[in-house]
Amino acid sequence: MKIAYNCQRATLLIEKKNLSRISIKERFELKLHLAGCSVCKLFQQQSLLIDKMVKMQFLTGDENLPDLDENFKHKLSKRIESEINARR
């Protein structure tokens, strides 16, 4: 099956290219496919957008995360202290 007509393979190559590397031949095949396939081109843009958003949410977005409750922290402190004392 030729890549020029195969969107399944093209989208796999898009992911591979994003995350690692593809061969020169694969790069050429993909370029050829994307030149003639606007749907996969759209997929490529949206795939990169998802990656970007995932990283952004990871780097910022702390406000949406729950806080660690004080009670738990207090207990944990006590536990650590007793572990340390038990060794002395």
Add this chain to the structure above:
Amino acid sequence: MPAVSETEVRVEIPESLDPKKWVDRYADFLFKYAFRRINDQNLAKDLVQETFLAGLKGLSGFNGRSSERTWLTAILKHKIIDFYRTKSSGLTNIRAVDDEMVVQNDFFVEANGHWKKEYAPKDIGSEQDLLQDKEFKMVLQECIKKLPALWASVFTMKHLDEEKTDEILTALRLSQANFWVIIHRTKLSLRACLQKNWL
């Protein structure tokens, strides 16, 4: 004097470590680190506790080359990978067929590899607008939560932690081919889910 068993090895605490301050200094940070990756508050708490306790046991292994926080984060990271491994090994065998994401596996026409009409990407808006849109972010978060555990683990390790592929393969005991199938399917599913819930 408290009773200490005779076999207990006396452990000196390296000067650069201050376990009594760990909770104040790092508990919130470590909790958030874990929560982002496993999406379960109670489990994240457990892992923070286990990390501190493992740290206490391993005090002598601290070589002072990294900061206290980096060292504790590395311990936590191992615990998270262990968790991924346990969780995903149960799932690879069973195949969660009732999972929405797995059912919509077949995005392409088998005979020619073309997009099936219902899954073909459509314009969902300009990148600039979407990046700023809080609701769109929430849709993405919901879509990530729907991923099967193994896929989510692979995706998080690769995209958030930027782990080397080889390390992910070893940690999750995956083949190279499986890894790319998962990466590919995860992205196809996430994108389809975004489109379905956004347009």
